[in-house]
Amino acid sequence: MPIRRLGLVVHEGRPAAVETAETVRQWAAKHDIGCTDIDVWRAHEERRGGMDELHHAGDPDLVVTLGGDGTFLRGARIAAKNNAAVLGVDLGKVGFLTEVECRDVEAALEAVHHGGATYEERMTLNMRASRPLEIPTGIESLLRYGHGPALPPPAIRPDAGEGDGWGVALDVTALNDVVLEKLARDHQVALGVYLAGRLLASYSADAVIVATPTGSTAYSFAAGGPILSPSTEAIVFTPVAPHMTFNRTVVTAPDEPVALRVLPHSGQAAVSIDGQLRGVLDPGDWIGVYGSPRPLRLVRLRPTDFYGRLRDRFRLTDAPATALDGEADLFWRTTTPVPPDLAHLKLLPPTGDDR
Numbered sequence: 001m002p003i004r005r006l007g008l009v010v011h012e013g014r015p016a017a018v019e020t021a022e023t024v025r026q027w028a029a030k031h032d033i034g035c036t037d038i039d040v041w042r043a044h045e046e047r048r049g050g051m052d053e054l055h056h057a058g059d060p061d062l063v064v065t066l067g068g069d070g071t072f073l074r075g076a077r078i079a080a081k082n083n084a085a086v087l088g089v090d091l092g093k094v095g096f097l098t099e100v101e102c103r104d105v106e107a108a109l110e111a112v113h114h115g116g117a118t119y120e121e122r123m124t125l126n127m128r129a130s131r132p133l134e135i136p137t138g139i140e141s142l143l144r145y146g147h148g149p150a151l152p153p154p155a156i157r158p159d160a161g162e163g164d165g166w167g168v169a170l171d172v173t174a175l176n177d178v179v180l181e182k183l184a185r186d187h188q189v190a191l192g193v194y195l196a197g198r199l200l201a202s203y204s205a206d207a208v209i210v211a212t213p214t215g216s217t218a219y220s221f222a223a224g225g226p227i228l229s230p231s232t233e234a235i236v237f238t239p240v241a242p243h244m245t246f247n248r249t250v251v252t253a254p255d256e257p258v259a260l261r262v263l264p265h266s267g268q269a270a271v272s273i274d275g276q277l278r279g280v281l282d283p284g285d286w287i288g289v290y291g292s293p294r295p296l297r298l299v300r301l302r303p304t305d306f307y308g309r310l311r312d313r314f315r316l317t318d319a320p321a322t323a324l325d326g327e328a329d330l331f332w333r334t335t336t337p338v339p340p341d342l343a344h345l346k347l348l349p350p351t352g353d354d355r
Contacts, residue, residue, distance in 0.1 A: 003113045005034040007060035007084070009075040011067030016091050020066050020102040027109050034058060039074045047151050051171055054081045062087060062112060062299075064105075065098075072097040073175060073274045080124055080173040080296045087112065087299040096217055096230075096309055099299060111301055120304060121295040123212050123233050123254060125174040128167040128288045132156055133271060133279025139183070153279045167288065172273055175296055176215030178289045179272040180260050181207030181240070183280070188243065190266035194259035195237070195252055202263065205242040210235060210258045210289040217310070219275075225249040230306060231346070235291060254291025261286040 006028050011017040021037075028035035038057040041047050048056060057078070063086045065075040072088045072095070079086045088098035089105050100108045111117045133153040154170040172178075182189040188204045211220040213228035216236050221227060225238035226249055237258050238249045252258065262269050264283045271279040271287060281287070310316070338347065 001061065001085070001112065001115065003028075003031070003033050003062050003109070005036070005058050005060040005062075007036055007038045007057040007063040007075070007078065009039050009063065009065040009067070009071055009078075010037065011071045011091070014067060014091055016102055017066035017071075017089075020089060020105055023102075023105060024064055024066075024109070027106055031113065033113075034060075036060065038063070038078060041149055047149050049152050049155050049171060050077050050081050050173065051155065053078050060084055064089060064109075066102075067091060069095045069097045070275070076175045076296055077173055077274065080175070080292075080294060083294065083297065085112070085119055085297040085299050096214070096306075096313065097298070099301060108299070108301055112299055116301075118300045120230075120298045120300045122175060122214050122230055122298060124292040124294065124296050125172070125178055125210065125212055125235070125289050126292040127154075127170050127172040127174070127178060127273075127290075129170055129279075129281075130167050130284075130286045132168055133170065133281075135277065136280055139270075139280060151276050151278060154273075167286070172278075173292060173294075173296075174215075174273050174289075175212065176218050176274045177209050177211035177220060178287070179207055179209050179219060180262075180269045180281070180287065181272065183268045183270055187267035189269045190263040191269075192261040192263055193237070194257075194261070195250065196256040197259070200250070201244070201246060203239050203242050203244060205239045207240040208260060209238045209240065210260075211238065212236070215274075217313070220249070226251070227310070233291065235289070257288050257290035259286060259288040 008021055008024055010021045025035050036057045038053055059082055061084050063075040063079040063084050065072045066089045075086050087108060090098035090101050135153055154172045157169040157171050188206060190204045191208060192202050193200045209220045209223060213230050213232045213234055216225060216228040220236050220238045223238050223240045225236055228234060233254045235252045235254060235258055236249060239247060262281050262283050262285050266283050269281045270277055271281060
């Protein structure tokens with residue numbers, strides 16, 4: 001796709017990101033493409049919500065992020081608002097979302113601009129709530145001590161109809177997860193958990209996580225949840241330290257919403273979206289999380305090797321069982337045409353000696 005306008009999200013704490021950002025700006029100027037820095041703030045300044053940030057950036061059709069997966073999430077919350085694609089530039093660490101290294105950013109931009117890239121779709125989550133979210137005075141500074149300014153509570157979506165019992169539709173697009181967690185160390189959050197509109201169980205837990213397949217390798221994984229292929233469409237519900245016998249993850253279909261109601265005897269609960277505090281619920285409040293009809297589009301310049309990244313990210317190559325055998329070959333050596341009974345499968349192209 002020819003790039004019309006470009007948004008740039010930079011991890012200002014990394015010199016390589018700052019230097020590469022200037023390369024991106026020069027490339028955009030050379031091609032007469034508008035380029036705007038987005039999600040920028042200074043100390044004691046407020047950050048913009050997703051839609052406000054999108055309009056400030058001039059509705060870019062490509063968002064370039066320079067940093068790790070956290071920086072990528074900052075760009076994703078904006079790009080998903082208007083179907084913009086996201087190109088993640090890596091700064092030397094193995095990430096699940098970033099695509100190219102700093103030295104390759106100009107070649108990547110040329111590929112996108114001239115139609116040489118493909119786009120991988122990732123499922124995202126939307127949310128409704130019993131009332132607009134708020135962050136009580138004093139809680140934000142306590143929970144975000146040592147961090148930059150928090151995002152504002154999500155605005156109400158003007159395009160969604162409201163009605164008795166359906167709550168309010170919020171301007172939320174989560175790529176990883178929506179988390180409801182306790183505020184007080186000595187008081188767990190008590191929740192009624194509803195799947196597809198029916199009560200599953202009541203939980204007393206430190207937190208509960210509602211994740212996408214992309215987010216299955218993040219907080220949900222740390223809490224004991226399964227890893228899902230990002231090519232799947234599903235919602236992963238994982239409780240964190242629940243005080244009950246049933247402590248397993250439940251995987252639902254994307255059209256089966258997960259609703260969380262704070263029970264009357266519970267303490268307050270913090271709502272985090274992709275790791276960012278966005279509101280606090282009182283007893284009686286609820287949120288409903290469901291698959292969005294609008295996926296996020298990731299720029300890909302080569303076939304994605306998710307499981308190779310999984311091995312690298314979690315250092316599975318260090319497992320004792322591999323010590324004697326060394327690096328394993330591909331399971332299927334694709335030097336001949338794929339047999340007909342395997343032609344419908346997703347297989348990586350040959351690499352190295354397998355070409």
